[in-house]
Amino acid sequence: MAKQDLHKYVLDMVYKYRWIDQALDDLEQEVGYVICEFGIASARKMEALIHERVTQLCSFPNLGMTYNGLKYNGNEVRILHIKQVSIIYSFEGELITLIALWNNRRNEKTLKTIIKARQ
Numbered sequence: 001m002a003k004q005d006l007h008k009y010v011l012d013m014v015y016k017y018r019w020i021d022q023a024l025d026d027l028e029q030e031v032g033y034v035i036c037e038f039g040i041a042s043a044r045k046m047e048a049l050i051h052e053r054v055t056q057l058c059s060f061p062n063l064g065m066t067y068n069g070l071k072y073n074g075n076e077v078r079i080l081h082i083k084q085v086s087i088i089y090s091f092e093g094e095l096i097t098l099i100a101l102w103n104n105r106r107n108e109k110t111l112k113t114i115i116k117a118r119q
């Protein structure tokens with residue numbers, strides 16, 4: 001494979017993603033909180049930003065940093081911070097698994113327990 005072909009392949013590679021059920025629950029909970037506290041416009045902005053970051057992950061799955069050596073189904077857990085929340089995910093092959101949407105004000109020790117429980 002020629003160097004320019006390899007470069008094109010890397011640029012064209014897009015990963016698929018899936019939210020596990022508990023992560024979707026996290027998203028719903030965070031959106032509900034933002035609606036109650038700050039209004040629907042703020043919740044829509046937050047949802048759009050999360051969607052934008054997930055879309056970025058589909059092109060750049062190593063964007064987030066590894067998270068304390070934790071594994072999810074044998075793969076590294078990664079964390080991508082977005083203002084007040086973080087996306088917790090792992091990937092294998094061409095699939096990104098969104099494990100949790102984490103409110104950054106919560107105790108980080110709880111997050112480790114949650115990640116282990118969601119396997």
